[in-house]
Amino acid sequence: MKKLRLRRLLAFLFAFALIAAACGSSGSDNASTDGGSSDDSADDSASSDDSASSDDSASSDDSADGGSGLEGTLRVLIHQNPPGVEFMEGFNADFEAANPGVTIDMTVVNADDIPTVNQTRLSANDIDVTTISVTGFANAVQPYMTGADSPYWQQLIEAGLLMDLSGQSYLSNYDQAAIDGSSFDGGTYALSLGRTSYSGMFVNTDLLADVGAEMPTTWDELVTACEAVKEAGLKCAVAGGQDAWPVFVGTYGLLGALYPDQQALVEGLWDGSVTWNDDQGIKLFERYDYYANEMLDAESAGLTGDSAAQRYAVGDIAFGPMGAWNAGPVADNADFAWEYIPFPGSDNAADNQTLFGKDDMSFAIAAETPVADLAHAYLAAFSEPDSYNAFANATNYLPTQPTAALESALGTSIAPILQAGNFAIGFEQLFVGPKGAGQWANAKDGSLWMYNGDFTDPTEAANQAQADLEAGLGG
Amino acid sequence: MAASPQKNLFGGGRQRLYPWLLLLPGLGFYFLIGVGPSLATAIYSFTDATGIRGLPISWVGWDNYDEFIFAGARSRDNLDALQRTLIFMVLVTTIQFAVGLVMALLVNQKLRGRLVFRTLFFVPVILGVAVQGLMWKLFLRPGGGPMHEIFGLFGLESQFLGGPNAFYWVVVVQVWANAGFTMVIFLAGMQTVPADLYEAASVDGAVGWQLFKNVTWPQLTPAVNTNFLLNIVGSLQAWMLFLVLTGYRNGTNVLGYVVYAEAFGQTAASSFRQGYAAAASIVLFLLVLALGMAANAVVGRRERKYMS
Missing domain, CATH: 3.40.190.10 (Periplasmic binding protein-like II)
Structure with missing residues (x-):
């Protein structure tokens, strides 16, 4: 009987030791935690x-x-x-x-x-x-x-x-x-x-010169340059389609160029004075569509964000709508002259001077x-x-x-852009969606929707974006 | 002479409590790890909890459920995710069941190298979701990936995981990843079928399909039922492959992913809404429970029919 009691005692002590060991580590950290400021x-x-x-x-x-x-x-x-x-x-x-x-x-x-x-x-x-x-x-x-x-x-x-x-x-x-x-x-x-900055694009100035195109300063000039490049058998633009999000990085510039006051855009969307499907909104989505389905080369689909920058550096692509963080791979590998410019998304060259970012x-x-x-x-x-x-x-x-x-x-x-004070916080960092808004309410991603084939008609996409926004606003 | 009462294994008096005392650690662990968090989730679903220490937690009643099911376009997205979850379940359960059965039938043949094939078919199961996802991202890479090349042979093009059919490619990966497990359960069932049943059926003139239909299939009833239930529950809970393969993307999210994204700041609002996520997870739980019980009733009836 005494042996049994001893065994019970030992078993109890053993169990206690196990529990104590398990709990012990949590109590040893940060004994002094009253500091703050x-x-x-x-x-x-x-x-x-x-x-x-x-x-x-x-x-x-x-x-x-x-x-x-x-x-x-x-x-x-x-x-x-x-x-x-x-x-x-x-x-x-x-x-x-x-x-x-x-x-x-x-x-x-x-x-x-x-x-x-x-x-x-x-x-x-x-x-x-x-x-x-x-x-x-x-x-x-x-x-x-x-x-x-x-x-x-x-x-x-x-x-x-x-x-x-x-x-x-x-x-x-x-x-x-x-x-x-x-x-x-x-x-x-x-x-x-x-x-x-996430709203700019790399421009292969050597390639543009070779095909006789000018550095674009407006949307029409960008389209013209793109068509000239393609007619010469070269590629207009590339982005990281495999990772999805790099596709819409470049078009932050498009959004910024069409709505230079991004804070006013956010407030306007909330108070209803701006809509995704008004004339400017439809124009935005039409340009998203051109960007996603005409500018970006099909090769983009197989590229990640990083590999797109490396691919761009090969030299046969005119434009690289990418974030400034891709400058390293481009600079390290490119054997051509390039510049990083604000995406010329507006018809007004004065609105295409600002780099948006965060x-x-x-x-x-x-x-x-x-x-x-x-x-x-x-x-x-x-x-x-x-x-x-x-x-x-x-x-x-x-x-x-x-x-x-x-x-x-x-x-x-x-x-020169920074010295002129032309850097602004972009829409992505400013917009907060209303509760109850649908998944299409944030039209900053619109170029990705067109790229993925979620929508094929820009007007339909714009209407859906506005409907999803209004669902949250109670409109 | 009346039979003497069976002696208690642990004796009388206080010793009768010993079985319960011995069960106590296990039960305590079960309640702590299993039941406790589940109950806490149900309670959290009626609060605005964020999971961030220091923020107050308020009781919000049915608001989270109301928002999840009725509020604006978000509720439409949630119901779309719910519908997508059900479609995913039907597709995965059906295809995985069929593929697993065919694989089991193949590797149950007395063929040379069958052990190698059993291993090959089972290997995807032991890979983690991250590895499975990475492999398929490479395999489905548009512009140079193996599947792209195969499509090219037939003049086809696809963006695979980047295109509008991304959801269905995740179904393919889910089936590939888990069919080996289904196969193993079927294989275990097949190997318990007595050989003399086949011999007797052969004597009666049964061959091929008749053998399968009248001998193998009825005898596989427990394995069929197990696979059926596991496939349904597993596919309803699957969401990590979506995380790895498509990310939080419009048109592909399933309910499990919505729960994760809302709870851990992965939505566009990047806000921690663990009370709301708890409500979503309770909806998912009720769905799994209802479908699981319905499936259990069906397979139970089937089991009684074939095994009685």
Whole structure:
């Protein structure tokens, strides 16, 4: 009987040990989590006792290693972007070398997964510095957008999961538009590391000269040039049809050219003063149709976004309606003269001067990070002009620091446009659909619908887009 | 003399509780991992939960269901997705069932190399969805992919996963990915059919189709029923191949994908709407339950007919 009791006792202890082991790991992280703002950073720095018990803790005690005084592990999340990842790996190595007590634990995720990863890791307080957005904060729900759902970054701010960076000295390195684009409700919750243009197209100027075509400045000139190229047995344009979305990237420029005030377009769609099937809307869809079914070569269907840029660089295609991020492969492989120009979608050349785009990679700090001082030091080091300039040139992002400049061929090509102030946030970043709107309400994707064969008649597509929008507006 | 009562295996008194105590960990695990989240999902479906810590959760009653089924054009899209889910189920269940049966019949023959073919037919099942999707994206690549070349031999052209028939190409991939599993269940059933039944039928003059119709098919009843149910439930829940092959694209979404997209910010609004997604998943659950029960009734009747 005693043996039986002993066995029961041992079994109980064993089971208890298993449960304790299973639960133990969840309690060891982030013992100090009361820090939020930068003002609290000193409090957030763990004591030496805490340091011993947690890898995540940081100490401001200069005597610890005789260096910067920073130590601990900084958990960083960025999105997949090969040149960006390569740069960040080098930057992290340099930061660790300069701060011997610091380890950077960097995670790379696909851009599409950023919302999900941020939702889970910020909610679990499992990240310190994160890429909060690759689209900027432009699509906040405006007062006239009755009943619309908030985008996820707004939800995260409203949940108090992102730190307000207002007052941090490194913000002053960035231009005001970048700060405005990362601000919401009186606070600055992100650091816009660069902008990108998605409304332009690469133009093979050598090829145009060979076929006797002029650089197009209006829609009609673009059509004329395209026909001349095709008559010469060459290809007019190519885009990444296999990935689908690269097809409509180029036509952001078409949308922007026909509706130069994109904010007014969004507001007009909400209040009914603009419709997708009015004269201008029908024109937009007719041009979508021409672009998708006449301009783009059939070869596009087999190309991804990246491979389309490489294919364009071969030299037998006149136009590459693509994002500025494709400039790297084009510059590396093209043996011809090229330029990157705003898509000439309007009949009025003056409306074809603007590159539309977005704030891209934006860093944020988790409000409850236990290593707030380390996180700020990391962003401050990144924001040093030399460091930032190297980053911008590595990634081809249009710089958000006024002292930085792209030295690449893309930078040279678009410098006059940027210097003239002709860069604007595009419709994609501004539009929020009304609740109940159908899947065709956002006509920015219209060229893809025509390309995929979802619609064959531009007027029918325009009518469907407006009907789906009105279904949400209650019209 | 009255029979003595059977002695309790665990003795009397408090020891009678031992079986329940031994079951407790398993039951606890089942409720924690299975029943608990299901009940929580049902409760969440009546809230505006986002899944983001720190945001308040409010009770919204039937609003999520009302929006899902009745609100604007979005409800039309949802009902389209529901209809597409049913079409997907019918196509996949029918084709996968037939293909799996034919494959099982082929590899059940006493032919040289049948073990190799069994393995080859089953291999797609063990590949993950991401691998399956990647392989087929390459295979269906317009402009140079193998299928493009095959189509070219007949003067045909298609954008495959990029065109208006993308949905049907996903059906093809789903069948390819899972037919091996159907085959294995049929094969196991075929190998339990007593050889003397075939011998007796042969003595009676049965050959070929008659053997299959009068011996194999009735004896396969349990396998048929199992495959029927698994194919229905599996196809109703399938959505990951859509994620990999087509992405969140108008005209191809099935209900499972709508649930994922709404819950995790993958729609155009990029908003986390886990309460709404929970309502959508309850609709999907009710659909699976209703069709599963109906199918179960049909196969149960069939089983009683053939196996009694």
